[in-house]
Amino acid sequence: NGSFSIPKTVVLVGLMGAGKTCIGKKLAQELDLPFVDADVEIEKAAGCSIAEIFEEHGEAYFRDGERRVIQRLLAGPVQILSTGGGAFMDAITRETIKEQGISLWLRADLDVLVERTSRRNHRPLLQNGNHKEILARLIDERYPVYAEAEITTDSAEGSAEITLQRVLAALK
Numbered sequence: 001n002g003s004f005s006i007p008k009t010v011v012l013v014g015l016m017g018a019g020k021t022c023i024g025k026k027l028a029q030e031l032d033l034p035f036v037d038a039d040v041e042i043e044k045a046a047g048c049s050i051a052e053i054f055e056e057h058g059e060a061y062f063r064d065g066e067r068r069v070i071q072r073l074l075a076g077p078v079q080i081l082s083t084g085g086g087a088f089m090d091a092i093t094r095e096t097i098k099e100q101g102i103s104l105w106l107r108a109d110l111d112v113l114v115e116r117t118s119r120r121n122h123r124p125l126l127q128n129g130n131h132k133e134i135l136a137r138l139i140d141e142r143y144p145v146y147a148e149a150e151i152t153t154d155s156a157e158g159s160a161e162i163t164l165q166r167v168l169a170a171l172k
């Protein structure tokens, strides 16, 4: 199915619940490229879950590990890389992604994010306080920075297939 070639690793950025992992996997399959999830790689390197890393060592420690993992992955072969929602907010990680990858922001509306993140709540940043308020604040803080991504694709509510087609069209 690899009907066109991708010169650099495609790095999916965006908020929790935007569909980065879901769309990333489908995109990888479609383009016949490996898929890798930065959060999973961080957990493997740490030998524990992200929730545990936040709990035991705090967010700054997590961001350090995230930066190193993303640098390592971007130094490797071309693939589809899904990143945690905070990765692109880190100035160093963001520069690495912009220089060495094709950054793609998967943008979604607040209501979609609230719906998707409430199904299974394992995310440390959504533990304390009103879920919708936290996401609304993160949208305010982060969307202006995510907008620096090379490509922006709107996540189609309810259809991963439509979102995938939009991403493919944007990459062509």
Ligand code: S3P
Binding pocket: 014, 015, 016, 017, 020, 039, 050, 083, 084, 085, 086, 087, 123, 124, 125
């Ligand atoms: C975070 C998002 C999470 C994970 C961590 C922090 C964030 O990834 O990296 O909980 O700062 O937005 P997902 O975006 O894959 O949920």
